[in-house]
Amino acid sequence: MEISFYLIQLLNGIQYGFLLFLMASGLTLIFGIMGIINLAHGAFYMIGAYLCYWLTGITGNLFTGILLAIPLSILFGYAVERLAISYLYRRDHLYQVLLTYALILIANELQSIFWGNDVHSVPIPELLRGSIQLTANQAYPVYRLFISGACITLAVAMYWVIQKTRLGMTIRAGASNREMVQALGININWLFAIVFSLGATLAAFAGMLAAPVNSVYPGIGDNILIISFVVVVIGGIGSIKGAFIGALLIGLADTFGKVLLPEMASMVVYALMAAVLFWRPQGLFGKV
Amino acid sequence: MHTVTRPIIVFLCLCLLLLLLFPVVGSSFYTGLVTKIMILSIFTISLDLLIGFTGLVSFGHAAFFGIGAYLLAILFGNLEQINYWWSLTLTLSLTGVAALLVGWLCIRTSGVYFIMLTLAFAQMFFYFFFESPHFGGDDGIFMLNKPQITLATRQLVDLDNEHHFYYFVLAWLVGVYLFLSMILRAPFGHVLIAIKANEQRVRALGYSTPHYKLVSFVIAGTIAGLAGFLEAAHTNFVTPAYLGWHESGMAIMMVILGGMGTLFGPVIGTFIVVLLQDFLPEFTEHWKLIMGAIIIFVVLFLPNGIAGLIFSISNRFSSRAPGGREG
Numbered sequence: 001m002e003i004s005f006y007l008i009q010l011l012n013g014i015q016y017g018f019l020l021f022l023m024a025s026g027l028t029l030i031f032g033i034m035g036i037i038n039l040a041h042g043a044f045y046m047i048g049a050y051l052c053y054w055l056t057g058i059t060g061n062l063f064t065g066i067l068l069a070i071p072l073s074i075l076f077g078y079a080v081e082r083l084a085i086s087y088l089y090r091r092d093h094l095y096q097v098l099l100t101y102a103l104i105l106i107a108n109e110l111q112s113i114f115w116g117n118d119v120h121s122v123p124i125p126e127l128l129r130g131s132i133q134l135t136a137n138q139a140y141p142v143y144r145l146f147i148s149g150a151c152i153t154l155a156v157a158m159y160w161v162i163q164k165t166r167l168g169m170t171i172r173a174g175a176s177n178r179e180m181v182q183a184l185g186i187n188i189n190w191l192f193a194i195v196f197s198l199g200a201t202l203a204a205f206a207g208m209l210a211a212p213v214n215s216v217y218p219g220i221g222d223n224i225l226i227i228s229f230v231v232v233v234i235g236g237i238g239s240i241k242g243a244f245i246g247a248l249l250i251g252l253a254d255t256f257g258k259v260l261l262p263e264m265a266s267m268v269v270y271a272l273m274a275a276v277l278f279w280r281p282q283g284l285f286g287k288v
Numbered sequence: 289m290h291t292v293t294r295p296i297i298v299f300l301c302l303c304l305l306l307l308l309l310f311p312v313v314g315s316s317f318y319t320g321l322v323t324k325i326m327i328l329s330i331f332t333i334s335l336d337l338l339i340g341f342t343g344l345v346s347f348g349h350a351a352f353f354g355i356g357a358y359l360l361a362i363l364f365g366n367l368e369q370i371n372y373w374w375s376l377t378l379t380l381s382l383t384g385v386a387a388l389l390v391g392w393l394c395i396r397t398s399g400v401y402f403i404m405l406t407l408a409f410a411q412m413f414f415y416f417f418f419e420s421p422h423f424g425g426d427d428g429i430f431m432l433n434k435p436q437i438t439l440a441t442r443q444l445v446d447l448d449n450e451h452h453f454y455y456f457v458l459a460w461l462v463g464v465y466l467f468l469s470m471i472l473r474a475p476f477g478h479v480l481i482a483i484k485a486n487e488q489r490v491r492a493l494g495y496s497t498p499h500y501k502l503v504s505f506v507i508a509g510t511i512a513g514l515a516g517f518l519e520a521a522h523t524n525f526v527t528p529a530y531l532g533w534h535e536s537g538m539a540i541m542m543v544i545l546g547g548m549g550t551l552f553g554p555v556i557g558t559f560i561v562v563l564l565q566d567f568l569p570e571f572t573e574h575w576k577l578i579m580g581a582i583i584i585f586v587v588l589f590l591p592n593g594i595a596g597l598i599f600s601i602s603n604r605f606s607s608r609a610p611g612g613r614e615g
Binding site for chain 1: 339345347393396397399400401403404405407408409411412415416418419420421533537540541544548574576577579580581583584586587588591
């Protein structure tokens with residue numbers, strides 16, 4: 001096979017890694033700051049994808065669809081935090097797992113009630129429909145480049161918010177010592193609500209971006225949820241840098257696994273995880 | 289751990305009596321359903337050993353159930369005659385080895401890492417069977433025959449007879465129950481319960497807690513494999529769905545609803561959840577919505593499960609002082 005084929009796979013792997021990063025960063029933030037293990041994170045991805053499909057269908061344009069879907073996702077994340085997650089802060093992980101698992105069941109049923117069980121495709125807007133010709137018979141779709149670009153922009157914005165703003169300072173402080181932040185008089189409930197809806201929106205946004213490529217179908221969030229867990233575990237729980245490195249590693253491992261070892265593609269990711277944990281049980285950037 | 293008072297022993301004996309009499313009155317369908325519930329109960333009891341007694345929240349316990357089922361189907365599924373003793377020994381020891389490997393990697397972590405890791409390993413096994421063309425892929429594997437239980441060429445139990453199978457599974461359930469209650473009363477079990485309460489203190493007392501946790505993980509995994517073995521023998525069929533994480537999630541639900549930290553709680557939880565799974569779809573297509581609501585209700589208002597309720601009722605009837613230490 002030619003070099004351009006591998007180049008395309010490389011780009012695909014990076015693009016998938018970026019999407020995973022959007023998922024995993026929310027997951028790792030929610031855990032690092034709020035101490036909540038959130039299984040419902042995949043449900044937000046699913047809801048993002050379905051909102052995108054629904055609103056794009058109504059407005060006829062992917063961009064307006066996404067623009068309308070984002071505030072809805074923020075609201076939805078906030079509502080879930082207030083109505084369900086806020087009861088779990090002082091509870092054992094076991095109950096967090098169970099309650100957020102129940103949220104998955106409910107979200108999946110609501111999806112099936114509102115949007116049915118069919119597979120839907122979301123049209124790529126005219127502007128991004130083309131592809132870049134690499135060789136005579138190899139081309140790379142522009143939309144995938146757009147996904148990567150959007151993710152990079154978001155990652156940079158997140159970096160800026162977390163490192164340079166007052167809110168980011170509070171978030172970082174919350175991640176390193178929750179009690180101290182509370183003692184300093186910062187409204188922790190407010191911080192939790194922001195972090196949770198931010199994380200939920202990141203997941204939903206990943207779902208929106210992926211919708212035109214992967215199409216939209218029931219159970220879409222389940223698979224990516226588990227992979228995001230793998231990313232978080234590899235990177236180290238609570239570490240955004242770890243989530244970034246982990247997401248790229250997994251994105252590449254998964255993409256090249258499918259090309260090189262098609263019979264056990266899905267296992268490559270888990271084997272990688274086992275290898276990393278064997279070497280560093282707390283993940284690449286995790287604190288012991 | 290709760291002290292099991294006399295009213296509870298009476299209650300358990302009554303339940304056992306009901307189970308013993310059930311096939312006499314129950315239809316063929318319900319005999320099969322209760323058989324399935326008892327098999328799943330063996331599985332959830334083994335999960336309770338981890339969650340309720342050792343304090344290890346495994347979100348991948350279904351993997352061992354599935355591995356047990358698959359081992360029987362892969363190694364013996366094509367044989368004309370399956371020797372029960374051989375197939376059981378081989379299946380359980382290989383499942384135990386799998387639990388040892390997974391446990392050895394997972395025990396090094398704790399808390400959320402442990403939850404996520406067990407989940408991820410279970411998914412790994414799920415995909416292994418789901419994608420593998422040799423092991424039936426997503427179609428699963430059909431088995432031709434059930435294991436033959438013979439002793440010196442005499443058939444002891446005829447597994448093709450559904451009543452025989454029912455009592456066979458019931459015997460296993462009682463056996464596993466007694467085995468685990470024996471373990472938990474032994475010094476080893478006390479160490480496990482202490483680990484759940486405060487691992488650091490146990491380690492400070494000089495116990496090598498990782499070893500205890502690993503042994504607990506292997507015992508639980510092997511018993512889950514036994515349940516998988518029985519399920520495969522019951523239905524003559526295995527599917528990758530056995531290993532899926534929804535199975536693990538529902539198993540946790542059964543343990544919590546029934547009451548973790550007691551051995552009979554998971555059995556009650558399994559009965560309730562499976563019966564709900566059986567009846568709810570008759571009312572509405574979207575029965576999982578109701579299931580989700582029930583789970584949320586249990587988490588918020590019934591964290592000690594039904595066994596917790598039973599204990600508080602029994603304490604009222606019991607002549608002893610209000611007992612039942614949490615643990």
